[in-house]
Amino acid sequence: MKVTIADYGVGNLHSLRKAFERLGATVEVTEEADRWVESQVLVLPGVGAFGAVLKPVAEVRELLRQRVRERPTLGICLGMELLFERSEEAPGVSGLGVLPGTVVKLPAQRLPHLGWNTVQHKEDGLFDDIPQNAYFYFVHTYGTLESDAALAWTVYESRIISAVQAGAISFGVQFHPEKSGQWGLKLLENFLTLSKESR
């Protein structure tokens, strides 16, 4: 199975690539937005700032939104935030709008929310065989507090949404599965399994 990782031009995609390769996928990392739209399985990674990342996305926004709804996609951290309509991080910039709502600055005294925190989740699917309250690695300042699409929750001063469903086989996770050791790899494996089954 081929996994396409969207490269917005900054940050580190090594761990993400290696994680998918370890799980037996063929990985393509590309800056070409057309390739993101056409891809079989798409990963929107979690590095950069909301406004800066949406520049390359803007041209293919409608196509990409449609694609996320229909075909397997995993948004990680910022990649999850992009699934919403807008973010307080970049007022005036439109997100993909696959899910309704606004990404907000977390109501916490100490930010970023950085480190390992526990995740409570709806069982099966993306979290199949992952225990409740397993630890995942988070590093973010913005996030989502309410969404009908929520699949998982985490408490950092207040309750935040740590995973959402954005299409039949499309998800967003606020944490970094590629940096979350054993359970992170399991989640990526589950995503690949669901993607294969959908074909």
Add this chain to the structure above:
Amino acid sequence: MSLAKRIIPCLDVDNGCVVKGIKFESLREVGEPSELATRYEAQGADEVVFLDISASVENRRTLLDVVQRTAEKLFIPLTVGGGISSVEEMHATLRAGAEKVAINTAAVRDPNLISRCAARFGKQCVVVAIDAKRVSPQKWEVYTHGGRKPTGLEAIAWAHQAAELGAGEILLTSIDADGTQRGYDLELTRAVVEAVDVPVIASGGGGTPNDLYLALTEGRAQAALAASIFHYDQYTVAQVKDFLRERGVTVR
């Protein structure tokens, strides 16, 4: 359930090898970086830090190779610091596979470097490392150039300024305590934790599980970094975490 306190083994890297100094001097080789990093991951380390203590041009290339080799095997975050002095160098280090990059001397020389890096890569990538030396009972001075050069800057004020400029995290090392294994400077740690609204990693002096416990409780740090205690197999990360868990500290 809540955010866990982090335990972070630190690897001082010189020309591709892990070394550990006592008070920043008398270096002694202890192993191969990517091998040690993966060993720590298996023991339950929450992150790994590489500090390039040589930071010459050829060694920079060697370091990026080491970072790349390590990042390919490691499924926990890797922070890299030492001699990074520009947005471009930070970019190269992130592209090699670091999750976060620590800047120290260059940030003191040009504080706006912090803002430029934060704007480009997001503040979560930008760690400001501060090496501080006690100069009077409640006052610490910032040193740069690997702890050799006094700056005249007061450490608490500098930490506050760095966070305001866009540091996503402060890596705070006590020069007095570093390498002694006699405990962290808890007063310094606590003063910085109270002065900033970003996470603080306590560093310098961790020699026993109880030292790390004190840094995370009395010192109130979000994470504790240590080197010798782990390198020489005095304790594993798992043993330190068991010690902390038994005393009510939330750890992964």
